[in-house]
Amino acid sequence: MLLLNQHFPMKLVLSPWLMHPHILEISPGFINVVLSSAWMAKCIESMLINGIDSWAPKLSVKRAVVDFCSPNIAKEMHVGHLRSITIGDTLARMLEYSKVQVLRRNHVGDWGTQFGMLIEYLFEQFPGSDGSAVTAIRDLQSDGGFTYDTTDMAALWYRLNEEKAEWIIYVTEANQEGHFDRLFKAARKADWLPSNDKTYPRASHVRFGQVLGEGKDKEWTLEELNQTAEAVGYGALKYADLKNNRSTDYSFSFDQMLNDKGDTVVYLLRAHARICSIIRKSGKDIDELKKTGKLALDHAEERALGLHLLRFTETVEEACTKLLPNVLCEYLYKLSKHCTKF
Missing domain, CATH: 3.40.50.620 (HUPs)
Structure with missing residues (x-):
């Protein structure tokens, strides 16, 4: 435990994917970290530029x-x-x-x-x-x-x-x-x-x-x-x-099935339509944003959405390896809830 508390955290605080060192919280047996907003934004920018296929998990089966x-x-x-x-x-x-x-x-x-x-x-x-x-x-x-x-x-x-x-x-x-x-x-x-x-x-x-x-x-x-x-x-x-x-x-x-509230496809489609409307009203050119745009995750809702997006690869991998489609559905429902906050 002494080795864990005194030496291992020093390697963590130097990592680019962590927030400032003072946010690192250490208690007996636990290490609580906060991801860097800049690092999260960079990962999402990479997906935006390279496409969602770049986030596909790598399974051992061919x-x-x-x-x-x-x-x-x-x-x-x-x-x-x-x-x-x-x-x-x-x-x-x-x-x-x-x-x-x-x-x-x-x-x-x-x-x-x-x-x-x-x-x-x-x-x-x-x-x-x-x-x-x-x-x-x-x-x-x-x-x-x-x-x-x-x-x-x-x-x-x-x-x-x-x-x-x-x-x-x-x-x-x-x-x-x-x-x-x-x-x-x-x-x-x-x-x-x-x-x-x-x-x-x-x-x-x-x-x-x-x-x-x-x-x-x-x-x-x-x-x-x-x-x-x-x-x-x-x-x-x-x-x-x-x-x-x-x-x-x-x-x-x-x-x-047709309920527009709760975990239904109608709710997911409404969230998708809402996001498309926000993008359309923003006047931003998505293709141009892929080339030159930079993301900033300054607000709490933005960080929460970004953190959830970063779980996409591990979620798909879990759904595939366990053969459980509901794992992916749960991810999409939570993603829709994050999106409706904007």
Whole structure:
């Protein structure tokens, strides 16, 4: 503790990203620092000049497969499929922003009993080209069908060895967690995946809760789904899903989605429109500001906004590595609250 209090702080006070040395507060076991406004402004200026892509986090993974949606093609789709699509597509976009090559996969693996019956009939009617019957595949289900495990194991092997994926992400409802746990254990036993799930190649199950209607009904008719999509818009629909922790259920509510107060996409869009209006009324040329402009964070609200902006990279990295889009949504909501103070 003596070494921490007497020597380490002296290196800190000389750092360009700190305020004046007298603002450094030292107490037993804690070091409280205040970032320099000039340093914060310089970082934000760099982002303004080089673009938001320059703030993308650097992830160790280079190539990933995101398996999402994957409906049973023998059944009608319902509103619950929107959650897999929304979460899966958002995870893919976050990884792509972080310079990861992403392969989106909609694995059509559940053909339904009626398709199996049709295929069996065709085998019976059309034997092999040499006139002999097609040899049956043994060690399957009692009725001769493939199991989910066999098809998913085959898909996993293909993605690891043919598509060269380092990270394979499955986006499904939480009730399939046991299936994927067994799948990953089998892959590790076959030495397809390392025993340590923190190293690559890696397979992850992104489980999510159900989408419940205001009456707590899971299924929606196609007509209701179309009316919903037209009424709330894609933005409100996606954000209402993504802002929640994916592991929990959430209620599908028009009133909550369209509310212009609180954590909704309407609130975020209003904050964005307000900032655009401020920029427009200021008469400043953004392109010219990128070349010659200097930022000054003199007021408390400006410092608070600047400090929040500087957390962008670490927020995106956390959302990507933990596969939690709601982390990014929370950041955007707080950013909107900072912006509305101007």
